[in-house]
Amino acid sequence: MQVTATSLRRLVARIMVLGLFALFFSACHLDMYDQPKNKALTASDFFANGSSARPLIDGTVSRGGLKIDARTTGREGGDPTAAYVTTNPISIDANVLARGEARYKIYCASCHGEKGNGKGPAAGPISKGGLGLKMPALFYVDQLKGKVVANESFTLDQAPDGYFFNAITHGVANLKYDPTKPETADNPKYTMFPAGYRIQIVDDRWAIIAYIREMQKNPPAQK
Ligand code: HEC
Structure with missing residues (x-):
């Protein structure tokens, strides 16, 4: 088959349409995004202390806070x-x-x-x-x-x-x-x-x- 400018353009158009379909359908799956979860620092009635964030474990070092002595x-x-x-x-x-x-x-x-x-x-x-x-x-x-x-x-x-x-x-x-x-x-x-x-x-x-x-x-x- 001879590749002409028109056939090439058609091929590109087809790929673009397919790509759009793929994007459309995948973007509609929001289950991971919509799943129940706690956003940072929100209240929660799940834990006894009412905080969704868990307490820091002992010895946690903050970023840039490493003690060098x-x-x-x-x-x-x-x-x-x-x-x-x-x-x-x-x-x-x-x-x-x-x-x-x-x-x-x-x-x-x-x-x-x-x-x-x-x-x-x-x-x-x-x-x-x-x-x-x-x-x-x-x-x-x-x-x-x-x-x-x-x-x-x-x-x-x-x-x-x-x-x-x-x-x-x-x-x-x-x-x-x-x-x-x-x-x-x-x-x-x-x-x-x-x-x-x-x-x-x-x-x-x-x-x-x-x-x-x-x-x-x-x-x-x-x-
Ligand atoms: C796998 C074996 C091994 C273990 C386990 C080990 N060492 Fe050693 N250590 C050596 C060897 C071999 C040398 C000699 C190194 C040399 O001569 O270059 C050495 C040398 C040393 C030296 C002298 C360093 C120097 O500059 O000559 C000290 C102090 C030392 N060890 C302390 C310790 C302590 C304390 C521990 C436990 C926390 C320990 N070692 C565990 C194998 C070991």
């Missing part, structure tokens, strides 16, 4: 280039230490060991990996002496609380990471994976640090 970053004033805080910003009592112990056993003991000696069940397999990593014995300051900390000027026995917070939150940078190669077990970005994404409650991280410091003062017998 020493407690949420481990750095003085929350400034990412400032020094690490040297004291734990939460007040520590027996409950906090118990919480820290429980969280330590959940999030850290698999690698660093329940006794903090670096001999958790996952330590052996990880040490046999490509990087041959050794878990620091976190409860034994003597064994942390002279251990170099990536990108920092202090050794691990001198590391301030804020650095511990940073390590838990962001992980420990792998200085040998090669960004031109895929991230694999032999080429990881972090030698210690950030546990912060699992420990969402900021103060739980501080509670763990408080517990570690307490154990460093009086470490358990190693065997």
Whole structure:
């Protein structure tokens, strides 16, 4: 068939008519639009407090209202280039230490060991990996002496609380990471994976640090 200007015009006209039909019929289906619903901030007799809006859950952060300070970053004033805080910003009592112990056993003991000696069940397999990593014995300051900390000027026995917070939150940078190669077990970005994404409650991280410091003062017998 030869395509002439007239046949083309007819075809376009037909498509337009069909399109209009489709629009007309679909637009008539208003069920979703008309369904029963609460508009924002209207009253409702469904909920006991008479409000259609549900109360905010605890810890809700308003847009632009995220608090960035020493407690949420481990750095003085929350400034990412400032020094690490040297004291734990939460007040520590027996409950906090118990919480820290429980969280330590959940999030850290698999690698660093329940006794903090670096001999958790996952330590052996990880040490046999490509990087041959050794878990620091976190409860034994003597064994942390002279251990170099990536990108920092202090050794691990001198590391301030804020650095511990940073390590838990962001992980420990792998200085040998090669960004031109895929991230694999032999080429990881972090030698210690950030546990912060699992420990969402900021103060739980501080509670763990408080517990570690307490154990460093009086470490358990190693065997
Ligand atoms: C999957 C195993 C694993 C878990 C779980 C783990 N760590 Fe580690 N951690 C490591 C390894 C491996 C290193 C040594 C990293 C290195 O030498 O580069 C390390 C190092 C550290 C260091 C020293 C950081 C440094 O710069 O050398 C601290 C502090 C630490 N871990 C604290 C913790 C705490 C607290 C937890 C629990 C919240 C935890 N880790 C959970 C594997 C783990």
